[in-house]
Every structure is written in structure tokens, then in C-alpha cells.
Amino acid sequence: MSYLNLTIKQLHTLYVExxxxxxxVLEEVIASLEQDKHNILEATMYEEARxxxxxxxxxxxxxxxxxxxxxxxxxxxxxxxxxxxSSNLLCDYVPLFDATVISRxxxxxxxPVAKVTxxxxxxxxxxxxxxxxxxxxxxxxxEKREVGGSSSGSASGVASGYVPFALGSDTGDSIRKPASYAxxxxxxPTWGTISRYxxxxxxPSLDHIGFLTxxxxxxxxxxxxxxxxxxxxxxxxxxxLEKVVPNLxxxxxxxxxxxxxxxxxxxxxxxxxKTFNELLVKLTKEGAVIETINVDINVLNAIFxxxxxxxxxxxxxxxxxxxxxxxxxxxxxxxxxxxMMNTRRDGFGLQVKSRFIMGNYFLKKENRPxxxxxxxxxxxxxxxxxxEILKKYDAVLLPATPIVAPLIDEVRKSTNEIAVNHLAVSNxxxxxxxxxxxxxxQGLPFGINVTSEPYRDAGLLNIAWNIxxxxxxxxxxAGDTL
Amino acid sequence: MKKEQIIKLGKEIFLLLxxxxxxxxxxxxxxxxxxxxxxxxxxxxDQEEPLIFPFPQKxxxxxxxxxxxxxxxxxxxxxxxxxxxxxxxPKVVK
Numbered sequence: 001m002s003y004l005n006l007t008i009k010q011l012h013t014l015y016v017e018x019x020x021x022x023x024x025v026l027e028e029v030i031a032s033l034e035q036d037k038h039n040i041l042e043a044t045m046y047e048e049a050r051x052x053x054x055x056x057x058x059x060x061x062x063x064x065x066x067x068x069x070x071x072x073x074x075x076x077x078x079x080x081x082x083x084x085x086s087s088n089l090l091c092d093y094v095p096l097f098d099a100t101v102i103s104r105x106x107x108x109x110x111x112p113v114a115k116v117t118x119x120x121x122x123x124x125x126x127x128x129x130x131x132x133x134x135x136x137x138x139x140x141x142x143e144k145r146e147v148g149g150s151s152s153g154s155a156s157g158v159a160s161g162y163v164p165f166a167l168g169s170d171t172g173d174s175i176r177k178p179a180s181y182a183x184x185x186x187x188x189p190t191w192g193t194i195s196r197y198x199x200x201x202x203x204p205s206l207d208h209i210g211f212l213t214x215x216x217x218x219x220x221x222x223x224x225x226x227x228x229x230x231x232x233x234x235x236x237x238x239x240x241l242e243k244v245v246p247n248l249x250x251x252x253x254x255x256x257x258x259x260x261x262x263x264x265x266x267x268x269x270x271x272x273x274k275t276f277n278e279l280l281v282k283l284t285k286e287g288a289v290i291e292t293i294n295v296d297i298n299v300l301n302a303i304f305x306x307x308x309x310x311x312x313x314x315x316x317x318x319x320x321x322x323x324x325x326x327x328x329x330x331x332x333x334x335x336x337x338x339x340m341m342n343t344r345r346d347g348f349g350l351q352v353k354s355r356f357i358m359g360n361y362f363l364k365k366e367n368r369p370x371x372x373x374x375x376x377x378x379x380x381x382x383x384x385x386x387x388e389i390l391k392k393y394d395a396v397l398l399p400a401t402p403i404v405a406p407l408i409d410e411v412r413k414s415t416n417e418i419a420v421n422h423l424a425v426s427n428x429x430x431x432x433x434x435x436x437x438x439x440x441x442q443g444l445p446f447g448i449n450v451t452s453e454p455y456r457d458a459g460l461l462n463i464a465w466n467i468x469x470x471x472x473x474x475x476x477x478a479g480d481t482l
Numbered sequence: 483m484k485k486e487q488i489i490k491l492g493k494e495i496f497l498l499l500x501x502x503x504x505x506x507x508x509x510x511x512x513x514x515x516x517x518x519x520x521x522x523x524x525x526x527x528d529q530e531e532p533l534i535f536p537f538p539q540k541x542x543x544x545x546x547x548x549x550x551x552x553x554x555x556x557x558x559x560x561x562x563x564x565x566x567x568x569x570x571x572p573k574v575v576k
Contacts, residue, residue: 092560093560094559094560096552096556096557096559191535191536191537192536192537205534205535205536234542235535235539298520298523298524299524301520301523302520302521302523302524304517304520305514305517305518305520305521306521308514308517309518309521316495320495323496325571325572325574326571330562333572335572336572336573336574337496339572340496341493341496341497341498342498344496344497344498345497345498348497350503350506350507353492353497353499353503353507354506354507354510356492356495356497357488357491357492357495357497357499357507357511358507358510358511358514360491360494360495361491361511369528370518370521370522371518371521373532374521374522374527374528375521376532376533376534377527377528377530377531377532377533378521378524378527378530379532379533380530380531380532380533381524381527381530383533383536417517428533428536429536430535430536430537454536454537
């Protein structure tokens with residue numbers, strides 16, 4: 001019997017029933033990772049994982065994470081294991097500590113098995129800019145489809161069925177977009193509810209840690225375990241977080257949902273819109289109230305440039321320490337300028353260089369008022385607009401992506417930035433947001449996104465759990481790769 | 483913006499671009515500048531308050547508490563150039 005393609009809950013049931021053991025499951029996970037065709041691996045932790053599995057002792061019936069293997073995005077620090085951020089500049093850096101999110105999972109006896117790739121330093125949405133090349137989607141024939149990014153390895157690995165879940169990070173949509181392309185649940189909670197201690201900072205005011213799973217229940221379980229205050233991250237909330245799993249109930253009657261007309265109008269794929277509308281009908285039959293609302297198109301047009309200017313500006317500042325002088329894979333040079341130039345020339349890919357250069361431009365004294373300062377003010381307008389909506393509604397519902405996973409080398413005539421980048425609203429406002437499978441087109445998945453008010457993570461996941469019941473897309477994996 | 487200006491912007495932050503890379507970034511930059519124009523289209527935008535973090539951040543002052551730290555050999559493990567108990571750095575002050 002194969003123990004891949006199982007959710008956390010399903011795997012736990014098998015452990016409790018004595019039908020398999022973490023050591024057996026682990027060997028199957030390792031064998032599948034070694035045969036991976038989608039270029040997901042950065043570093044392996046096989047021996048450490050084997051030791052952890054061996055040391056587990058008796059099965060813990062009330063601990064669903066006992067012996068569950070998982071993958072870690074390689075911008076999360078792992079003690080004693082290279083953490084490259086998928087950048088040549090950090091390709092030999094070994095952290096001295098674990099990120100808090102990993103410590104908390106390991107404390108529950110979950111087992112990290114491998115570090116998986118990403119767009120370099122989390123800057124990208126394609127899975128094409130990691131230092132080891134393109135990461136592909138297990139859906140679609142061959143290795144020809146984008147899986148999205150930046151949590152490309154996390155999404156590809158979970159969609160391949162290797163493990164029940166992977167850790168990811170999300171600065172603009174880096175969990176929720178690949179979740180749509182790979183038929184997964186991708187959840188980023190309210191900003192500050194999961195400690196970012198040990199996460200390589202890209203844009204601190206927008207960065208979140210979250211999960212890629214194959215069920216909403218698993219996302220809820222993981223949030224219950226890792227969420228909450230951390231004295232090592234002063235941006236974490238001190239609020240007591242409501243537990244999600246005990247409050248998952250099959251009831252959506254009376255819930256009010258908003259659908260934004262001006263956003264829907266931007267989506268080009270009418271098959272996605274049709275499936276989305278069919279779900280709205282099902283929700284209405286369940287007693288939910290759906291209202292189509294209007295949002296100023298100027299506010300929607302401002303989402304992408306606001307995100308882009310702020311993220312580039314913070315990124316160039318935050319990564320100034322990657323100089324090769326005191327940090328990073330330093331290259332030789334006669335002067336400190338030469339060392340930095342040579343280190344950063346060879347260490348960064350073009351996408352990262354491009355964003356740093358633009359960040360430098362946005363922060364210059366003469367450009368700042370019309371770029372960075374104005375983006376911060378626009379952020380306020382966007383967040384106020386969506387906060388008002390979310391006060392009146394339990395959630396905003398939208399298709400997560402305007403298209404299914406594109407071909408790797410597909411050249412698109414134009415990009416509709418509103419449709420492509422609308423998920424960034426949740427990063428600008430710190431709103432909890434989840435993508436889950438909505439349908440398939442020609443064998444390729446696409447997702448629905450659900451977003452709520454800050455700190456209503458439990459309510460949000462309950463809505464998502466109800467939607468999962470309606471779509472029937474539970475524990476979906478590609479299945480054609482193994 | 484011309485590629486020469488992009489290459490100059492890169493040098494300011496110790497990023498070297500070749501001609502081809504400079505042109506690619508210049509093309510991307512032109513597209514982004516078109517997008518940035520949307521920031522100015524919101525009414526009275528420059529009278530708005532800036533939003534830096536999603537939620538207000540409180541400064542937290544904590545007591546200084548001594549704690550065990552890593553041993554030197556652990557701290558030096560990522561450095562390629564260690565002598566005795568020192569990491570050797572290139573001279574950066576001229």
C-alpha cells in the first residue's frame with residue numbers, strides 16, 4: 001500500500017490503527033522525492049528525519065501531527081541545514097537555529113524531510129527564478145506548466161502527493177497563487193499571527209508565513225499549532241487566537257459574501273467565471289447571501305503598483321546586508337567595493353537585481369514623494385476600502401487567478417494587472433486569505449480565494465471548509481507523476 | 483529611462499549589470515513607470531496618511547537578560563576566513 005497522497009488526518013488514522021509507521025512512510029516519501037521530476041529540492045534532511053522517526057516512541061492518539069512528514073520552503077531557517085533562499089549568494093549558508101514555525105511543528109513531532117525551492121529570495125510569482133532553474137507543475141503533461149511562486153517547491157511537492165503539507169511564505173500571493181495553479185489549499189493568516197522569526201525577510205510589512213495543504217482541515221490544524229505570540233518576533237500578535245479545528249461546522253446559512261464586479265469584469269477565462277458562478281448558486285442554496293458590489297476602478301488599478309513599489313523599496317533595504325563582506329557567499333576583490341560588486345553580480349539573478357535597482361530608484365529623494373511615499377498613502381486608501389467591505393461581509397469571494405497554470409515559455413500579449421495581482425490586497429491589509437480548489441479546465445486546476453477581516457481566521461477557514469464540502473475537492477493531487 | 487541610467491542606478495547599490503541586462507531592466511522599468519501613474523489617479527492621494535504596517539506597531543522595551551550564547555566555533559561555522567577567535571574581514575575603511 002502507498003502512504004503518499006494522504007492528508008494529515010488520513011495519515012494519523014493509519015498510524016493510530018497500526019497500519020503503518022512514520023519510519024515506513026518516511027522511506028516512501030524519500031523515495032518519491034528522489035524521483036521528483038519537477039526540480040523542487042534545495043537540500044535534504046533524510047538522516048535527521050530518519051532519526052526523528054526512530055525516536056518517536058508510541059503513537060500519540062490525540063496528536064495529529066505525530067510522525068507527519070513535511071517540506072520546508074528554503075527561505076525558512078533550519079538549524080544545521082543549508083538555507084539558500086534559492087540564491088547563489090546564500091548557497092552555502094547554514095543557520096544556527098530553526099525558524100519558530102519549524103520549532104513548533106517539530107515540538108508536535110512532525111518531521112521536516114527536505115528544503116524546497118522558491119523564486120530567488122521569494123521575489124517572483126512564476127517558479128522560474130530559483131538558482132537551480134525552473135520548477136514545474138505536476139499537473140499537465142510533461143514538465144511544461146508553471147506552478148507559480150514564489151512557494152514553487154512547496155506547491156509542486158504537495159500537489160505531487162509526496163507529503164501532506166509544506167510551509168510557504170506569502171508577500172504578494174506567493175502561497176495562494178501556486179495553490180490555485182496546483183489544486184491545493186493555500187492559507188496565509190492574519191499578519192502577525194504566525195511568527196516570522198527565522199524567515200528571510202523580503203518585505204517585512206507584507207511578509208506572512210503559511211501552508212500549502214490538500215485539505216482545509218489540515219490548514220486549520222496547522223494554524224492552531226503554530227499560531228500565536230512569539231517573544232522572538234516582536235511583530236507577532238499578543239491576542240489570544242481562536243482555535244479553528246473545534247469550530248469547524250457545516251453551516252453557512254446567513255453568511256454574507258461580497259463579489260466585486262469590477263474585479264470579475266477583468267477575468268478573461270469565462271470557464272473559470274462560469275464555475276465560480278455555479279459555486280455562488282450552491283452557496284445561495286445553502287442559505288448564504290451573495291451580493292455583487294462596486295469598487296472604484298482607480299483603487300483596483302493602484303493595487304499592483306502599490307505592492308510593487310513598497311516591496312522593492314523594502315527589499316533593497318532589507319537585503320543590503322548581503323554584501324559578501326560580513327554576510328553572503330563573498331567573492332574576491334581588491335577593495336570592499338570590488339568585493340561587493342563581484343559578490344552581488346554573481347550572487348543575484350536578474351529578477352532580484354531588477355527589483356533592487358527599482359527599489360533604489362523609488363527611494364531616491366527626488367522620486368520618493370511620487371513613488372514610495374505615495375504608495376504608502378495609496379496602501380492606506382486600498383486597505384480602508386477593503387476594511388469597509390469586510391466590516392459588512394463575512395468574506396470577499398473571487399477567483400484566485402484569472403487563468404490556469406500557463407506554459408513555462410508562454411508569451412502573453414498583455415497582462416491584466418488587476419486580475420493577476422488582486423490577492424496582494426490581503427498583504428497590504430494583513431487580511432487572512434485562503435485559496436482552495438474550485439475546478440479543473442482541461443485537466444488543470446484553478447482556485448477560489450476567500451478573504452476576511454483581520455483576526456477572523458477561524459471564521460474564514462470555516463467558510464473555506466464549507467466551500468470544500470460543496471466543491472468536493474478534498475485531498476486532490478496530481479497523481480500522474482509517481 | 484535609458485539602460486545607461488539603469489546601469490548607473492545599479493552601481494550605486496553595488497550591482498553590476500551588463501548591457502543586455504541593463505536593457506532588460508530598462509524595459510521593465512518603463513512598464514512599471516506606466517503602472518506607477520495609477521498611484522496619482524486617486525483623488526487627494528497626497529493628503530492621505532501613509533500606512534507602513536497593516537496594524538499599529540508598539541515599540542517594546544524589554545529588560546536586558548543575560549543568556550548562554552553560542553560557542554565561538556559554532557559562530558565561526560559560516561565564515562571562510564577565521565584566525566584564532568576572530569573572523570577576518572577585508573579592510574573597508576580607506
